[in-house]
Amino acid sequence: MTPEPSRRDLLALAATTGVLTGLPTYTAGAAPDRPDSLPYQGSSDTTLWWQAPADEHSMIEQGLPVGNGRLGALASNDPGRELLLVTDATMWTGGRNDTLDADGQFPYGRADFGSFTLLARLTVDLPDHDLSAVNGYRRTLDLARGVVTTSYVRSGVTYRREIFASHPDDVIVLHFTQSGGGRYTGSVTLEGTHGEGETAVSFGAAFPNGLRYGAAVKAYGSGGRVAVRGTRIDFSGCRDLTVLVSGGTNYAPDAQAGYRAPALDPEKLARAKVRDAAAHSADVLLRTHVADHHALFGQLDLSLGPSTAEQRSLDTWERLKARARDGVPDPELEAQYLQFGRYVMIAGSRDSLPLGLQGLWLDGNDPDWMGDYHTDINIQMNYWMADRAGLARSFDALTDYCLAQLPSWTDLTRRLFDDPRNRYRNSTGKNAGWTVAISTNPYGGGGWWWHPAGNAWLCNSLWEHYEFTGSRTHLEKIYPLLKGACEFWEARLLTTTLPGTAREVLIADSDWSPEHGPLDAKGITYAQELVWALFGNYCVAAAELKRDSGFAATVAGLRKRLHLPQVSPKTGWLEEWMSPDNLGETTHRHLSPLVGLFPGDRIRPDSSPSDLVAGATALLTARGMESFGWANAWRSLCWARLKNAENAYRLVVNNLRPSSDGSNGTAFNLFDIYEVDKGRGIFQIDANFGTPAAMIEMLLYSRPGHIELLPALPGAWAASGSVTGVGARGGFVVDLRWRDGIPIEARIRSVGGRTTTVAFGGTSRTVTLRPGASVTLKDFAR
Amino acid sequence: MRSSSYSVMPARTLRALVVLALAAGAAVTAPTAHAETTAPALAAKPYMGWSSWSMQSSKYPGLNPEGDYSYLTEANVLKQAGALAAKLKKYGYEYVNIDAGWWMDKAWKSGFDEYGRQKPDPTRFPRGMKAVADDLHAKGLKAGIYLPAGLEKGAYGDGKTPIWNAEGCTTADIVYDDLRTTNGWDSSYKLDFAKPCTAKYIDSQARLIADWGYDFLKLDGVGPGSGKSGDQYDNVADVAAWNRAIAATGRPIHLELSWSLDIGHAPDWKKYSQGWRLDTDVECYCNTLVSWENSVDDRWDDTPAWTRHAGPGGWNDLDSLDVGNGEMDGLTKAERQSYATLWAIAKSPLYTGDDLTRLDSYGLSLLTNREVIAVDQGPNPPAHPVTPSDPQQVWAAKNADGTYTVALFNLADKPASVTADWSTLGFTGKATVRDLWNHENLGTYRNRITEALPAHGSRLFTVTPHGTTLRWTGIEAESPSNTLSGNASVADCSACSGGKKVGNLYVGGKLTVNGVVAPKAGTYQIKVAYVSGDARSVTVSANGGTGTAHKFPATGDWGTVSSVYVPVTLKAGTNTVSFDSGTGYAPDIDRIDVPQS
CATH class of the missing domain: 2.60.40.1180 (Golgi alpha-mannosidase II)
Structure with a gap:
């Protein structure tokens, strides 16, 4: 086994890969623009509303998400007990995880690989406002302003609260107001969730992996008293109340620094952030936030046609239920669902780590699959929507993540990929470049199994962002990733002769078509398609940047020799395993062999051979229409590419089914729920982005040089x-x-x-x- | 009670047996309505008080330090009585009921007198039972006592034990020769009322408790019910004998029957007693007094079939109301309010099993809310579900003064909004709403009220209509213009409108009602009259939509019609509404009515 690389080795790696490391994630910010008036008033078209709160046991389905891209929370909006489950995108246990298990694969535990986990719990108790004693309860999520509101009547007084996560001020703001002569009396409690002990205004601690974290709260009101008492902040007789929360970690997206900013004291910084924000009134903080949020949100307006007055009269949850019950299209609701995805992307992907399996939102310390980055569909799907939906800026978190991980991914690949116990090692005996595991963490580490083609898929996603934006800066950033991935495949590809022909082709070494079928198949369609696209993208990139012309020519040559997947004469389906036989489950969730139809576009209904299109269509048909969240979203995208509008739409509608008792579909708060076991649904955010991506793909198809309008517009x-x-x-x-x-x-x-x-x-x-x-x-x- | 020494089956099994019993009794004809012309002497209203069993049965720390059920002592009973008199009596709570064990030692061994009658345990009740009753009466309270059905095995005494005041009769002369057992725990020999001595034994027991001065008797383990069915467990004759024996004493003694009584025998229970437990024990036999899942929440499913049987002289007993101390009860505030709400609107007896010396302020507010107590004790009928038994439910009763008692329930384990649509009460337009728990007038609401309810939460309102009465258009399920598919078929049903219904809605059976006319597009609460011996689900859809599965509450048997309201979205003009059994068993459908105004 190669010993641990020294810090100098990593520096050298960073130099060779050309990675520029960024600032620490949690940092003091520049003074923001502060508008004199509210820049945007909100609109019912982009406001979701409900008539029930969450409680602490239903936060993942009923809590409303806020976030400033890094700092997030789920809010319960319970009148008597506002609960915020506060997260920071960088709040991760675990580490580099560079000792392989006996099978040559990666450990996948919360201590070694690590897990995304909660930062803090904030509660605001209002003992006289028990839910059973208030009337006319209503809460809203104003997607365009980025604000959660709650209102209710208690003994003739109307109470209101607004909650938002400000990017400019880097705090979460809770603003409690009333009209009718009411007063607020209660207490604020900030607690860690990892046994930090109780504290009134701030706490700080460190994980065994050395990550330091901290959070702070500040409360102020008018007309009453606010005072720290023991481990709480008590307030009494306040006409209004403002509570500010900030927090973070000393994570740094910097492999050379061990992914830490050693000088950063997160607790101290959090105290400074809430202190600085408290210099402004809640109204000023709101205006500042709305100006910032709406500048992003307002990049895409959408109307899919009018809904009925009856539909408009229903709250969002009743509307989802009616949509499923009546089978009648509700175009405004469907547009709101898309806009919710955009809201969540703005809230969850900005100037920090990218969106993982649950995005920025947790209801406990131990999310399923660690809330990690799955590189075999989920992280890619999370970002299919961004460029399509006017949120190109939100994509940057993924780019920055890959760049910050690259030195470590490269190091792990060099040291560990050719471990003789690794069934996926290169049988060529060569090893170069970088790849990833199926799961990745933010510390350069992998989890679960090696995922050779994961590098290509990540690169292809990064490349598409370049296609959308034309940003040369972006191209320069991602070039080392593309080149390293090509180097990996140059070392890995095998030469074989196609049966029944004399033609020599290049195929991928032993691999697992994601989570499906044989574990060791050569030339799986998934890898062939992704590498074919990768090689093509790299050649364009090298030409654009006028770099590495020799290597680019080599790559172009390899690409020409790549085997391209065929349609099985036996099943009539596009093959998944370079075999005419169906070696897996017909209705399997993954569409890996269709990666050339979407997100790739080797298979083009307008120009590909008709038998290839027919094979892809037959495979997609066989996969069926009844899967769950992301799997439905991917199917919808593929049907949109095939211009089958009604199938694409039906899959969107399937994802809009209200989830009950953990069933597949959309939760009360619009988060997507995947029923992993009967009666146990878990939140997976990918469908919240993949479904909107499909909706947009139904309205517009594009590839460089070609735009098609309304390619799959459903009747609805x-x-x-x-x-x-x-x-x-x-x-x-x-x-x-x-x-x-x-x-x-x-x-x-x-x-x-x-x-x-x-x-x-x-x-x-x-x-x-x-x-x-x-x-x-x-x-x-x- | 259902003490461990008696019980041989867990509660869930017992309930399954009850379901079988109900199915077996499916052919029973609908009993006539309770027709009291004058106020009965006993149970004119549901009784109110305290019972010892919840604390006896709990493993809550410190309650039963000398072994299971050891809480029951004279000292503890009088301590609770003192608290009842001080805190609750002025709200109507008056009965102090001694439950099982007064004749058993701390090892739960029974003691009997020379006539085979239960004898007070000298450790628990050193002064005997009369002294306790006297003390209770001195506080202005009423005294309750407990007996199991049948001749307890320990009282048999080789059959030679004489029966009091029955010349020549011994215990062998009152039971069956084969010593067949009876009651919910088979702890007694079944009494043979064909023998002339047998009623004398009941008379002797009744005489004893009357002489002691008791005002209330809980007769426990009564069948059919108490988890048992069949002739061996048919204790109707016992209950009838008790009714006569009590009358013969000249003392008004309230007779309450327990537990999970067979609804098929409701006419018997009504004829001979003043109340009947319709469900298993509410207690959890755990570290608290009760728990939501075991088995407070069952009452929402199990009560509706019984609703029509309650009235002056005899009431549906939902068991102890243990809402007085959240920590000891093992319930959230929301659960405690819902518990008290259901008991009040069902007009169940209101007897708490809490430690009355340790009521918390919220518990005291629940037990002493005069507006809610008035729902239970007032002249209006019990509420029944107007919406299906889904997690969000609305129950309502039409009051004599034209107002409605309306309860909203959220039985889901997460918060939800619940809407009471005025059309399910039969009117449209405006109504004023009073919140009974919070003592607030909420103002005027048009067509409906929606409130946010916590998990397992509730609201309780009085709704005063100021709108107009709805007009309805009905369509019979058996109408030849409807479409039946799968197994669905038309069947005779004497209680149904038109004398027929559509049944056999199972495993693919489906009824589509055609020609449902709506004046304009919108969501309508359609009224569905149905028959269902047990609670069953059906998917209701309009115009070929996916629809929603709703669980309709049991009507009690297969000859009784009830109705619920189900939301469907209709277009202006003609629509279809379907009732689909899917993969399960659905209720029989009698007719639907669609609002037209």
Whole structure:
């Protein structure tokens, strides 16, 4: 076994891979812009509402999420006891996890690999406001303003509270007001969830892995008394009350520094953050937050057509139930579901670690599968929506993550991948570049099994962001990742002769088509497709950046020799294992062999051989329409690519089914629930992004040089609708209005793209634009 | 009670047996309504008081330090009576009921007098039972005592024990020759009322407790019920004998029957007693007095079938109301309020099993809320579910003054909103709402009220309508224009409107009611009249939608019709509404009514 790399080795690795490390995640911020008035008032179109709170046992299904991209919380909105389960994206146990198990794979425990875990619990107790004693209870999530509100009447007084997580002020704000002569009397308690002991205004501690963390709270009111008493902050007789919370860790996205900022004292910083924020009134903090949030949220407006007055009269949960019960489309609800995904992305992916299996939100210390990064669909799906939905900025967390992990991933690959116990090692005897495990943590570590093709899929996701944005800065950042992945595959590919032919092709070494079928299959479709796309992307990148022309030529040569998956003569399906036989479960959740249909586009209904399209369609059909969350979302995306609007829509609707007793579907708070065992549903956030991505893919398909309008518009949305701010690969943003299924107007704006065709139905036009310029197209016909 | 020394089956098994018993009794005809013309001497209202069993049966630390059930002593009874008199008597609580064990030593060994009658245990009750009753009466309270059904095995004494005041009769002359056992625990020999001596034994027991001065008797382990069915466990004759024996004493003694009585014999229980436990013990036999799941929550399912049997002279007994101390009860505040709400609207006797010396302030507020007590004790009928037995339920009763008592329940384990739609009360438009638990007028609500309820939470309102009466259009399930599929078929049903219903709705059986006309598009609460001997689920949908599965409460037998309201979204004009059994068994459907105004 190779010994631990020294710090110097890592520095050298970082130098060779060209990674630029960022600032510590939790840091003092610059003074924000503070508008003089509320910049946006909110709208019922983008406001969800409910008539019941969460309690502490139902937070994952009923708690409402807030977040500033790093610091998040689920809020119960219980009148008598507001509970916030506070998280920081970097709050992780575990470490590099670089000692393999006896089978050559990675340990996967909460101590070694680690787990995402809670930062703190904040409670605001109002003993006289018991839920059973208040009337007219209502809570809202204003997606456009990024604010959770609660209101109710107690003995004739109307009480209101607003909760939001401010990015500019880096605090969570709880603002309690009333009208009618009421007073607030109660207490605020901030507690750690890892046995830190009780404390009134702040706490700080460290995990065995050395990660330091801390949180702080501050409360102030008017007209009454607020005082620290023991381990609580008591308040009495207050006309209004403001509670501020901040917290964080000393995590740093820096392999060389061991992923720590050693000088950072998170507790002290948290105290400073709440102190600084308390210099401003709650109204000023709100205005500052809304200006910041709405600048992002407002990038995409969406209408899928009008709902009925009856539908509008229902609260969000009743509306979901009615949608499922009556089978009648509710276009405004469906648009709200998409916008909820965008809200959650803004709240969960900004200037810190990216969104894992549960995003930024937890209801306990030990989330299923560690709340980690799964590289065989889930983290990719989390980011399919971002560029499509006007949230290109939200994508950066994924890029930054991969860059910060790369030195360690490279090191682990070099030291451990060719371990003789690893069934997935390269039989070529060569080893280069980097890859990942199925699970990854933020400390450069892997968990569970090696996942050779995971590097290609991550790179392809990063590449698509470049296709959407045309950002050269981004391309320069990701180039080392692409190159290292290509080096890995150059060392790994095997030469084989296709049976019945004399043709020599390159195939992937032994691998597991994600979570499905034989563990050691050569030339799995999943790997062949991903590597084929990776090689192509790399060649373009090298040409764009004018780097490594020799290696690029090598890669281009390898790509030409790659075996491309075939349709089985036996099943009529696109093969998954380079075998005509079905070696797995017909309706398996993963669509790994269809990765070339979506998110890839080797299989194109408009230009690929019809038998290939038919094979992909047959496989997708066999996989069925009844899976769960992310699996339905992926199916929907594939059907959208195949222009089967009704199938794509039905899968969206399937995900909108209200979850009860843990069943698959959408929870009360719109989080997606996956029924992992009968009666036990767990929150997995991927479908909250994958389903919106599918909805957008139904409205607009793009690949560099080609945009298609309304490729899979379902009947439910056809009558009229509009969307602004949809990202298109090739470097464009599209605003689109339609009626009776036909575009009325499409505005194409270049964000770096030059030329693209814009197609609808049988017609296609070519648009050429300078970056920043736009053109409006009309007169479309079927 | 259901003490461990008697019980041989866990509560769940017992309840399963009751279900079988109900199924076996499915052919019983619907009893006539309770027709009292004058106020009965006993149980004109559900009784109120305290019972010893909850504390006896609990493993709560310190309650039973000398072994199981050892809480029952004269000192403890009088201590609780003192607290009852001081804190609760002015609200109507008056009975102090001594439960099982007064004739047993701390090892739970029974003692009998020379006539085979239960004899007070000298350690528990050193002054005997009369002294206790006298002390209770001195506090202005009433005294209750307890006996099991049948001749307890220990009283048999080789059959030679003489019967008091029955010349020539011995215990062998009152039981069956084969010494067949009876009651819920088989702890007694079954009494043979064909023998002339037998009633004399009951007379002797009645005389004893009357002489002691008791005002109340709980007769326990009574069948059919108490987890038993069949002739051997049919104690109707015992109950009838007790009724006559009590009358013969000249002392008004309230006779209460326990437990899980067979609803098929409701006419007997009504004829001979003043109350009947319709369910298993509410106690959990655990470290608290009760727990929500075992078995407070069962009452929401099990009460509706009995609702029509309650009235002056005889009431549905939901068992002890243990809401006085959250920590000892083992319940959340929300659960305690819901518990008290159901007991009040069902007009159950209100007797607490709490330690009255340790009521917490919330518990005291629940037990002494005069507006809620008035729901239980007042002249209005008990409430029944107007919506199906889903986790969110609305129960209502129409009061004599035109108002409605309306309770909202959220039986889910997480918070939820619950809506009472005025159309399920029969009117539309405005109504004023008073919140009984919180003593507040909430104002005017149009068409409905929605409130947020905590997990296992409730609200209790008086709704005063100011709107207009709804008009309805009915369609019979058996109408030839409807579509029956699968096993579904039309069957005779004398209690049903039109004399017919659609049954055999099981495993794919489906009824589609065609031609359901709605004046405009919207969600309607349609009224569904149905028959179902046990609680059954059915998926109700409109116009081919996915629909929603609802569990309809049991109507008690297969000849009794009840109705619930189910939301369906209809379009203006003609619609279809389907009742689909899916993969299970659904209720029989009699007819539906659709609001037209």
